[in-house]
Amino acid sequence: MVTGSMHLLEADGRKILLDCGLNQGKRKEARQRNDSFPFDIHNIAAVIISHAHIDHCGNLPTLINRGYRGPIYCTPATKDLLAIMLVDSAKIQEEDTEELNSTRAQGTPPLQPLYTRRDVFKVLEQCVSLDFHVMTSLTNSTEFQFIEAGHILGSGMVELRFRTPEKINTLTFTGDLGRRELPLLRPTAPIPPSQLLVCESTYGNQIHESIHNTVQKLYETVRKTIERGGKVFIPAFSLGRTQIMIYYLQKGIETKQIPEIPIYVDSPLAAEIAHVYRKHQHLLNPEVVSSFIQDHTFVTDDWVRYVREFDESQYLSRSPDPKIVIASSGMCDAGRIVHYLKEHLDDPRSTVILVSYQAPGTTGRKLLEKSPTIRFQNRTWNKWIEVVHLDGFSGHADQADFVAYLKPLVGKIEHIRLIHGERTQAVALASVLKNMGFPDVQIPEPGDAMVLA
Numbered sequence: 001m002v003t004g005s006m007h008l009l010e011a012d013g014r015k016i017l018l019d020c021g022l023n024q025g026k027r028k029e030a031r032q033r034n035d036s037f038p039f040d041i042h043n044i045a046a047v048i049i050s051h052a053h054i055d056h057c058g059n060l061p062t063l064i065n066r067g068y069r070g071p072i073y074c075t076p077a078t079k080d081l082l083a084i085m086l087v088d089s090a091k092i093q094e095e096d097t098e099e100l101n102s103t104r105a106q107g108t109p110p111l112q113p114l115y116t117r118r119d120v121f122k123v124l125e126q127c128v129s130l131d132f133h134v135m136t137s138l139t140n141s142t143e144f145q146f147i148e149a150g151h152i153l154g155s156g157m158v159e160l161r162f163r164t165p166e167k168i169n170t171l172t173f174t175g176d177l178g179r180r181e182l183p184l185l186r187p188t189a190p191i192p193p194s195q196l197l198v199c200e201s202t203y204g205n206q207i208h209e210s211i212h213n214t215v216q217k218l219y220e221t222v223r224k225t226i227e228r229g230g231k232v233f234i235p236a237f238s239l240g241r242t243q244i245m246i247y248y249l250q251k252g253i254e255t256k257q258i259p260e261i262p263i264y265v266d267s268p269l270a271a272e273i274a275h276v277y278r279k280h281q282h283l284l285n286p287e288v289v290s291s292f293i294q295d296h297t298f299v300t301d302d303w304v305r306y307v308r309e310f311d312e313s314q315y316l317s318r319s320p321d322p323k324i325v326i327a328s329s330g331m332c333d334a335g336r337i338v339h340y341l342k343e344h345l346d347d348p349r350s351t352v353i354l355v356s357y358q359a360p361g362t363t364g365r366k367l368l369e370k371s372p373t374i375r376f377q378n379r380t381w382n383k384w385i386e387v388v389h390l391d392g393f394s395g396h397a398d399q400a401d402f403v404a405y406l407k408p409l410v411g412k413i414e415h416i417r418l419i420h421g422e423r424t425q426a427v428a429l430a431s432v433l434k435n436m437g438f439p440d441v442q443i444p445e446p447g448d449a450m451v452l453a
């Protein structure tokens with residue numbers, strides 16, 4: 001499934017968990033899935049986490065809460081990001097539960113949050129950070145290493161080797177893969193040849209618009225909006241997309257393709273993430289580091305300002321000066337972007353630039369739909385703000401990326417299992433890979449198993 005990434009391996013009679021993601025579907029169903037693991041936790045010998053997006057790591061605190069006491073392996077940058085992302089996730093769990101309890105009938109027992117910040121601290125105590133390309137033993141016959149996935153800071157593929165008396169069996173788990181075109185991170189490393197490749201397929205049926213075109217559209221939109229006296233609002237997820245937007249906006253000012261106006265990153269979470277980016281600069285593309293990080297840093301400079309205080313955020317949403325504001329959430333239903341929209345939905349001079357996928361039913365999707373008004377925060381507003389959708393900033397591999405990454409491996413991978421994609425995306429990618437010459441490409445259902453021999 002696209003959220004709640006989780007895979008179970010068994011070797012030497014010991015069980016290893018690959019990723020422990022949070023299911024983020026409909027509230028009740030998601031709660032049920034997150035609450036009960038489809039295996040006995042006490043048999044798990046180790047957990048390996050590919051990267052710090054919540055759909056890959058967000059259920060770790062539940063695992064700890066239910067009694068898991070073994071190691072959680074991840075890269076050092078992932079560990080630092082886990083500390084930020086999981087605390088934020090716990091806060092959301094706690095607030096959500098409080099809200100649900102306030103509306104429950106009197107006399108019904110209060111619900112407990114899925115997990116709390118206390119569980120997160122235990123997760124961090126159990127994290128063991130490993131650099132890329134450091135082979136580490138899991139059991140007598142099993143070892144693994146992280147390989148650069150190029151998707152977000154610290155993201156890794158996991159290459160596993162299982163020794164038998166006769167031979168070595170190999171498995172690679174891609175986690176989420178990055179794009180070839182995005183310059184912020186070090187590029188995705190070659191996928192190692194292996195018997196079984198467990199490969200993501202999020203955008204297996206899509207070709208993203210080129211970064212070059214997308215950036216040109218971004219600059220043009222910013223110029224037009226500022227010329228007519230408006231402001232630019234960019235709803236974005238705090239980890240991944242926000243850093244890409246900061247990079248291109250800074251670059252636009254540097255190269256004089258957009259005017260010198262302040263860029264506000266209105267997100268305490270993004271401010272903390274910026275520190276992690278600085279700390280792990282060696283994981284960024286060296287060219288980016290030399291031209292942007294050292295001079296201007298991701299933290300504070302002439303143009304980019306991180307807003308932590310709520311009062312300042314409120315003030316900014318009402319001040320008339322030209323500005324660009326990046327704020328979460330990416331689909332406009334929560335977070336600080338909400339009060340900017342309240343002030344500007346009916347301002348025809350301003351623009352909201354949507355830089356990621358907008359799920360049906362979200363405010364972001366309603367902004368995209370052609371209608372003169374929009375229902376938002378229990379009110380109907382005139383939708384006079386300009387809405388621009390730029391979907392070329394994705395940090396995920398698209399079909400062309402998958403083909404490029406996998407082409408050198410025809411004849412070197414026996415089995416491919418496509419995971420982490422909606423059915424249409426996985427089916428399309430499967431047929432492309434079969435045509436390329438991979439003999440066994442399948443899309444497993446939840447609970448399916450496969451024996452490597």
Ligand SMILES: [Zn+2]
Nearest residue numbers: 051053151176
């Ligand atoms: Zn991801």
